[in-house]
Amino acid sequence: MSKLEYTPIEEIPKIHEQLRRSFRSGKAKPIAYRKEQLLQLAYLVKDNRQRFRDAFLADLGRPSGEADLLEIDPTIGEIIDAYHAVEKWAAPEKAAFHHMWFAMSPHTRKEPKGTVLLIAPFNYPLLLIMNPLAGAIAAGCTAVIKPSELTPAVSGLLAELLPKYVDQDCYRLVNGALLGLQWDHIFYTGNGRVAKIISQAAAQYLTPVTLELGGKSPVVVSPDCDLMTGARRILWGKVANAGQTCLAPDYVLVPRDFQDDFIAALKRAYNEFFPTESPSPTNMSRAVTEQHTRRIKRLLDETQGAIVFGGQVDIENRFIPPTVVKDVKGDDALMTEEIFGPVLPIVPVSGIDEAIEFINAREHPLAVYVFTRNKAIKAKVFDNTQSGTAVANEVVIHMRVHGLPFGGIGPSGAGYSTGKYSFDTFTHFRATVDNPSWIDTLVMSARYPPYGNKIKKLNKMQAQRLPARPGARVSPWRKFRLWVVFAVLALLTREGWRRLIARH
Structure with missing residues (x-):
């Protein structure tokens, strides 16, 4: 049975820097690469089902049926869900239509946060490390996995198998001190006492942290x-x-x-x-x-x-x-x-x-x-x-x-995991617009000094009409006049088309 060994201290900063270089190179970003790594991750678990059963038995005395039900099959399912959905999740999203801004092509880009640290617990040492890892891979991040020392059989098996299935330039398992390094996100599953230590370490670099904790449910x-x-x-x-x-x-x-x-x-x-x-x-x-x-x-x-x-x-x-x-x-x-x-x-x-x-x-x-x-x-x-x-x-x-988020509130955790919520955890939602020059000709030139009546018109165009005050009497005409305007425009448009067709 595989044994978990400590990573030499002098190697940890080198691994960290290698993963950051890999991220900056863009290697982990293509969707095809993400899907390939996700599929490899799923086969890592599937191909070694019996070995994981044996490891769960050694560490936790877990019966094989319970291991399949609670950990092995859910892990494969989570990874394959990400494999099938990653292209949709990663696609840019258009902003809702607005008459002032639609011409600027407002979009939200889905970009990976960078090199992330994933710290696993002992109670579900496979599921609760593979779930966030699948999210990190789907998001296009590079990642370091820190397994639990309390489950040496499972953690040792992961240490043996991970290099055989996924790209070591982007995903590495490390057993050692990691909190002193700078990460782009830290995902920790465990107890509140350790969560406070992790949060303090992350604060040094203003690193965002996801905490999956617990409490008395x-x-x-x-x-x-x-x-x-x-x-x-x-x-x-x-x-x-x-x-x-x-x-x-x-x-x-x-x-x-x-x-x-x-x-x-x-x-x-x-x-x-x-x-x-x-x-x-x-x-x-x-x-x-x-x-x-x-x-x-x-x-x-x-x-x-x-x-x-x-x-x-x-x-x-x-x-x-x-x-x-x-x-x-x-x-x-x-x-x-x-x-x-x-x-x-x-x-x-x-x-x-x-x-x-x-x-x-x-x-x-x-x-x-x-x-x-x-x-x-x-x-x-x-x-x-x-x-x-x-x-x-x-x-x-x-x-x-x-389709449901998993996460706590306050002392039971912060942030979410599973499915798209795990992808979102490791994703930066980057707003983008592209404003063509001709917009200034129509409306936007009013923003430039010297200010006058033209800026008043611009402000009026973008101003939002407030609903009536609470308790105020609302005129029926005010309530329905917009529909009347639409109806008149529809009739005029219909009549205009009829005339155009009649002429030709």
């Missing part, structure tokens, strides 16, 4: 929901990848008199998931490190809630079974930080209003989930909270929905 459960479906989906969101997912449901807010019903449904779902054998490192992912395992054990040891099932932590094997804790209060140890493990606290509340108040008293999460059949409840939760995403009757998988 709440689930609001209403008694009118489809109980068993909701229980399965919520528990799956905690079991998948051993809960090491930034979008995992972190805790559940449920009415007090419905808590026991919800817990009974969770127990049934648990028995469905593991009908013949208990959860173990053979049928469920593990924590990434012993340190991470100890942290979750500490939270469980300190909780004042009651453990319903699970709770036995095996530090040596880095294994934590699915664990549900009921009667958790807002100041409990389990509520002090993002859990990032298969432990689900149940927080009883009086109802939807208290659930919303509970959410708003904390930092904006990456996702807010609500399980209900009632449209009014969905709207109430979404309209009165803030989060990166708002999802009804589902968890986690919305990141794969095509």
